[in-house]
Amino acid sequence: MRERRLFFILGCCFIALFLMTSRIVFVNSITSQKLTEKEKLVANFITEHVARVEPLMRETYLASWEAAVTGSEEAYKRTAELQFKLEKIYTSKDDFLKLKGWKESGEVKEHLLARQLRVLYLAYLGNQIPEELLKKIVDKGTEAEQLFSTFRGKVDGKEVTMNDINLVLQNSTDSAERKKYWEAQKASGKAVEAILKEVVQLRNEAAKVLGFPNYFVMSLTLGEQDEAELLKLFDELDSLTRQPFTSVKKEVDQYLARRCGIQPQEVRPWHYEDPFFQEAPDIYKVDLDRWYQKTDILQLSKSFYSGVGLPVEEILQRSDLYEKKGKNPHAFTSDIDRKGDVRVLANIKNNERWMGTMLHELGHGVYDKYMERSLPFILRYPAHSFTTEAIAMMLERMSKNPWWIQQMLGLSDSQRMELQDSALKLARLQGLVFSRWTQVMFRFERELYRNPEQNLNRLWWDLVEKYQMVSRPEGRDAPDYAAKIHFCIAPVYYHNYQMGELLASQLRHYIITHILKGADVKSATYIGGKEVGEYLKGKVFALGATLPWNEMIKQATGETLTARYFAEQFVR
Numbered sequence: 001m002r003e004r005r006l007f008f009i010l011g012c013c014f015i016a017l018f019l020m021t022s023r024i025v026f027v028n029s030i031t032s033q034k035l036t037e038k039e040k041l042v043a044n045f046i047t048e049h050v051a052r053v054e055p056l057m058r059e060t061y062l063a064s065w066e067a068a069v070t071g072s073e074e075a076y077k078r079t080a081e082l083q084f085k086l087e088k089i090y091t092s093k094d095d096f097l098k099l100k101g102w103k104e105s106g107e108v109k110e111h112l113l114a115r116q117l118r119v120l121y122l123a124y125l126g127n128q129i130p131e132e133l134l135k136k137i138v139d140k141g142t143e144a145e146q147l148f149s150t151f152r153g154k155v156d157g158k159e160v161t162m163n164d165i166n167l168v169l170q171n172s173t174d175s176a177e178r179k180k181y182w183e184a185q186k187a188s189g190k191a192v193e194a195i196l197k198e199v200v201q202l203r204n205e206a207a208k209v210l211g212f213p214n215y216f217v218m219s220l221t222l223g224e225q226d227e228a229e230l231l232k233l234f235d236e237l238d239s240l241t242r243q244p245f246t247s248v249k250k251e252v253d254q255y256l257a258r259r260c261g262i263q264p265q266e267v268r269p270w271h272y273e274d275p276f277f278q279e280a281p282d283i284y285k286v287d288l289d290r291w292y293q294k295t296d297i298l299q300l301s302k303s304f305y306s307g308v309g310l311p312v313e314e315i316l317q318r319s320d321l322y323e324k325k326g327k328n329p330h331a332f333t334s335d336i337d338r339k340g341d342v343r344v345l346a347n348i349k350n351n352e353r354w355m356g357t358m359l360h361e362l363g364h365g366v367y368d369k370y371m372e373r374s375l376p377f378i379l380r381y382p383a384h385s386f387t388t389e390a391i392a393m394m395l396e397r398m399s400k401n402p403w404w405i406q407q408m409l410g411l412s413d414s415q416r417m418e419l420q421d422s423a424l425k426l427a428r429l430q431g432l433v434f435s436r437w438t439q440v441m442f443r444f445e446r447e448l449y450r451n452p453e454q455n456l457n458r459l460w461w462d463l464v465e466k467y468q469m470v471s472r473p474e475g476r477d478a479p480d481y482a483a484k485i486h487f488c489i490a491p492v493y494y495h496n497y498q499m500g501e502l503l504a505s506q507l508r509h510y511i512i513t514h515i516l517k518g519a520d521v522k523s524a525t526y527i528g529g530k531e532v533g534e535y536l537k538g539k540v541f542a543l544g545a546t547l548p549w550n551e552m553i554k555q556a557t558g559e560t561l562t563a564r565y566f567a568e569q570f571v572r
Contacts, residue, residue: 035113036107036109038105038107038108039108039113042116045099046116046117046120046378049095052089053089057337060083061335061336062336063078065345069320069345070327071328091128096124096125096128099117100121100125103118103121112376116376116378120378122222122224129209133209136202137199137202137206140198140199140202141199143195144192144196144199147192148188148485148488151191153183153185155181156180160181160184164181165181165182168181169275173259173261174260175260178270178271179270181270182269182270183270185483188482189478189482190478193479195488196482196488199488200448200449200452203215203449203491204449215449215491216445216446216450224384233561236562237498237502237563238439240567241432241567244571246469248432255281255283269464269470272470276484277437278434278437279430279433279434280430280434282426283429284426286419286426288352288419291352291409291419292350292351295355295409297348297350298321298358300409301359302316303408304359304398304408304527305362307527307529308532309530309531309533310366310370310537312369314340314342314369315344315362315366315369316344318341318343319344319345320343320344321346321347322346330347331345331346331347331357331360331361332345335368338377338380339373342369344358344365357396359392359395359399360393362395363388363391363392363393367382367391367392368382368388370541370542371541371544372541372543375544378545379544379545380545381544382545383545383547383553384496384549385496386497386503387500387503387540389497389499390499390500390503390507394507398525398526400427402419402424403523405419424522428570431501435498438494438495438497440464440468441484441494443463443467444463444481445491445495447459448481448487449492456479457478457481460480460481461476461480501566502562503553505566505570506553506557507536507540507556507557508524509569515529515532540556
């Protein structure tokens with residue numbers, strides 16, 4: 001579920017907005033008196049830039065929406081053409097040199113203007129790659145993506161799909177069969193290995209052209225993230241989760257061993273239900289679907305968000321929420337024009353997955369909808385992609401919360417108690433399993449770009465054994481890392497999923513402690529808590545990108561991002 005939504009990101013996650021608003025007219029009316037000559041130049045550049053970008057951006061999002069809803073080839077083609085035009089704007093060397101000069105001069109002091117200058121500078125910087133090199137990167141990335149889309153592993157000479165593989169890993173009790181299907185999934189790594197390594201080399205070459213030591217560092221910098229700070233954060237997370245994960249991992253392995261008639265020490269990667277052990281097996285047999293089968297998922301979503309003071313009716317009126325031919329089968333949220341036209345694409349079914357999905361997507365939706373409209377165009381987007389993920393994740397968790405289910409669905413105390421223990425255990429297990437998996441992804445990708453010539457096969461399993469505590473297959477020497485598509489199509493992004501989880505827990509802690517004073521930590525549901533919505537609107541949404549993400553988090557919670565509250569929620 002965490003991986004279904006990769007943002008439609010432009011350069012360094014920035015989006016320009018509609019030009020003629022009363023706020024901008026007001027700002028422009030005072031600039032001649034309050035801004036320096038250089039600041040006036042920057043302000044004029046921004047005005048002209050937004051005038052070019054805003055209508056094109058809206059066209060692009062509308063075309064993308066039409067494509068997703070209808071499956072129209074014409075709409076997909078138009079989306080690609082518009083996206084290319086939009087990205088082309090940020091390749092201008094002349095504009096980049098202007099921005100660079102203004103930034104390095106240190107003469108742009110006015111806060112919002114300086115912030116816009118920095119955001120634009122980073123957006124242009126990421127696009128100053130020589131055109132021939134950029135084309136090679138895009139072409140190779142497309143080749144890898146196409147290979148992933150068309151590749152089919154084989155079992156006993158017969159091609160199998162990912163659905164076939166997942167079915168076996170979820171249900172089979174035959175270790176030999178499970179191994180064959182697991183190896184079939186990993187075979188895609190061997191097929192894409194050479195292309196991925198070439199893409200990594202090209203990305204590193206591009207980073208060096210722009211003055212960075214490698215692509216990993218460049219990507220973090222463009223996203224206003226610092227390598228040393230992230231390492232410290234992930235080390236903290238490792239320290240807080242290692243012992244409890246070791247304990248719960250034994251429980252998982254005992255369950256898997258019993259299922260397959262082996263000893264726990266014989267458990268290998270193919271015994272887990274997910275090929276990468278990034279999702280937890282349901283060893284507690286929690287059936288939440290039965291509570292949602294006869295409910296109205298849409299009405300529950302409306303009721304909950306209205307109760308916390310974040311009405312979503314306008315979002316839902318513009319949305320496309322149920323299955324139909326040609327429609328994208330997944331879910332995402334789109335802010336079409338940054339003036340309030342926020343939409344959700346979904347395919348609702350009456351089960352827990354879609355309850356969680358709607359809470360998640362509407363979390364993105366309210367972040368966009370309730371952003372302060374008077375903000376400068378270039379700053380009217382979330383502080384970072386992971387900060388909007390945090391809101392979505394925090395609210396999505398409610399679909400598995402026994403007390404939330406009880407209150408929203410009218411369960412009795414005995415019915416809630418029936419699912420409470422196992423649901424809380426499963427949530428803890430899922431949180432721990434995913435946190436250990438993200439350690440592998442973050443640290444492997446860092447090393448991948450630092451030294452792509454090292455033995456990556458061995459590095460991968462070294463990290464898997466250290467952080468996931470999964471034993472490597474005896475004698476195996478294969479590029480299993482390359483079977484993870486994210487290294488090709490979403491490079492240096494995966495750590496943001498975990499950062500979203502950390503912030504979700506940190507916001508939850510602050511809300512329970514300071515907003516819902518006296519609320520029980522375990523059973524807090526926010527239901528009817530309009531003060532929760534007011535807090536989120538005032539301290540998170542309204543700020544947009546006026547502050548770097550960690551400064552925004554500090555203002556909203558009193559401290560910078562930490563793993564402590566994630567551990568408090570999922571470890572203790």
